[in-house]
Amino acid sequence: MSALADFQNSLYLQGLGDVLPSLPTDLTKLEGLAEGVLSRRAFGYVAGAAGSEATARANRAAFDRWRIVPRMLRDVAERDLSVEVLGTAMPAPILLAPIGVQSLLHPDGERAAARAAAAEGLTMVLSTAASQPMEEVAEAGGDGAPRWYQLYWPKDRDLAVSFLERARDAGCTALVVTLDTFTLAWRPRDLDAGFLPFLRGIGVANYFSDPVFQKAVGGPVTDANREAALLHWAAGFGDPSLTWDDLIFLRDHWEGPIALKGIQHPDDARQAVDAGMDGVIVSNHGGRQVDGAVASLDALPGVAKAVGDQAAVLFDSGVRTGADIAKALALGADAVLVGRPYAYGLALGGQEGVRHVLRCLQAELELTLALAGLTRPGRLSPEILSCAPTSR
Ligand SMILES: Cc1cc2nc3c(=O)[nH]c(=O)nc-3n(C[C@H](O)[C@H](O)[C@H](O)COP(=O)(O)O)c2cc1C
Numbered sequence: 001m002s003a004l005a006d007f008q009n010s011l012y013l014q015g016l017g018d019v020l021p022s023l024p025t026d027l028t029k030l031e032g033l034a035e036g037v038l039s040r041r042a043f044g045y046v047a048g049a050a051g052s053e054a055t056a057r058a059n060r061a062a063f064d065r066w067r068i069v070p071r072m073l074r075d076v077a078e079r080d081l082s083v084e085v086l087g088t089a090m091p092a093p094i095l096l097a098p099i100g101v102q103s104l105l106h107p108d109g110e111r112a113a114a115r116a117a118a119a120e121g122l123t124m125v126l127s128t129a130a131s132q133p134m135e136e137v138a139e140a141g142g143d144g145a146p147r148w149y150q151l152y153w154p155k156d157r158d159l160a161v162s163f164l165e166r167a168r169d170a171g172c173t174a175l176v177v178t179l180d181t182f183t184l185a186w187r188p189r190d191l192d193a194g195f196l197p198f199l200r201g202i203g204v205a206n207y208f209s210d211p212v213f214q215k216a217v218g219g220p221v222t223d224a225n226r227e228a229a230l231l232h233w234a235a236g237f238g239d240p241s242l243t244w245d246d247l248i249f250l251r252d253h254w255e256g257p258i259a260l261k262g263i264q265h266p267d268d269a270r271q272a273v274d275a276g277m278d279g280v281i282v283s284n285h286g287g288r289q290v291d292g293a294v295a296s297l298d299a300l301p302g303v304a305k306a307v308g309d310q311a312a313v314l315f316d317s318g319v320r321t322g323a324d325i326a327k328a329l330a331l332g333a334d335a336v337l338v339g340r341p342y343a344y345g346l347a348l349g350g351q352e353g354v355r356h357v358l359r360c361l362q363a364e365l366e367l368t369l370a371l372a373g374l375t376r377p378g379r380l381s382p383e384i385l386s387c388a389p390t391s392r
């Protein structure tokens with residue numbers, strides 16, 4: 001692989017050792033391989049989406065409708081993928097999306113993903129629904145590793161404050177607030193299998209380890225009060241009564257930058273800016289919440305236009321390749337979050353599996369930019385894209 005990497009002249013493969021020879025470098029193949037190593041229920045939970053899964057398919061189809069139009073003779077000898085987003089320096093515009101319940105995929109869970117992210121210097125967004133407490137995930141990543149915290153805003157405000165304080169103490173520098181999932185959507189794969197990881201106690205570690213949560217359930221969670229603790233968790237997981245006016249609460253309890261995740265409408269993006277938010281994440285949760293919702297990539301240009309340079313614009317849902325990342329950046333994203341691909345990498349190879357995914361994405365993005373005539377992510381604009389003919 002090293003000779004090949006030299007030939008490809010990718011800064012991200014050279015000197016970094018081989019990508020995992022046991023895993024494909026075409027990351028679209030990971031899902032099929034992960035299906036082979038996960039239980040039917042676990043795979044269904046991760047790969048599945050809401051309803052007929054039309055939005056999950058639309059997320060991918062939207063990428064396919066755009067084609068890159070490479071430009072020649074543009075001196076691309078010096079390349080640099082680095083960006084700064086919400087005060088965090090990143091070697092490439094790629095973050096690990098918040099994904100809960102990672103012990104469902106691999107016994108090392110979130111800790112393995114944190115180590116892989118740290119090894120690449122990429123930012124991991126720690127999920128409230130993680131299967132390991134945030135302090136342990138942060139410790140696995142190490143002191144200097146960039147990390148953000150994703151909040152599922154619970155009904156209990158004291159619990160929310162406790163999460164935010166713990167996240168700050170664990171070294172998270174920015175806050176991502178997920179707005180699209182105050183409750184789980186209609187997800188037929190899970191409904192038909194009668195399965196949710198949380199019912200098995202996976203995904204509640206941050207709650208069960210929290211002093212405010214423990215106080216509410218009458219003490220530390222043991223076998224004796226476990227059932228009651230799970231019911232308490234489910235009843236207070238999300239707050240459907242939240243409105244834009246509630247955002248002030250976040251500002252009062254979080255000093256760093258805040259980004260709202262799940263924004264799809266330009267007017268919501270404008271409201272986020274008006275409310276003093278530092279960023280928006282254009283996302284439909286990987287098609288897992290509103291079946292029939294607009295493809296995330298189709299929502300991106302409108303949101304990016306509405307936000308202008310008043311806030312950071314991040315993007316997720318459907319990113320599978322370096323070329324996908326280039327398209328999202330061209331359509332207005334400052335950086336992308338990758339979800340299922342690294343979850344599948346974790347299932348297939350633990351920490352090294354995640355690192356493989358991150359390394360392939362960086363290398364492919366860098367090569368795509370260079371071969372399209374660009375040296376930096378910031379140079380990407382819609383002019384580099386054309387709409388694919390409909391009869392492909
Ligand atoms: C198994 C799984 C668990 C997830 N858990 C969370 C979570 O805890 N918090 C959150 O904000 N988003 C969560 N998401 C959504 C991701 O952050 C992201 O929006 C989505 O995966 C992007 O789509 P992609 O998987 O197509 O890349 C989860 C997604 C999956 C597949």
Ligand SMILES: CC(C)CC(=O)C(=O)O
Nearest residue numbers: 100129181184203285288
């Ligand atoms: C609802 C969460 C607890 C997990 C999640 O975000 C997801 O399954 O998509």
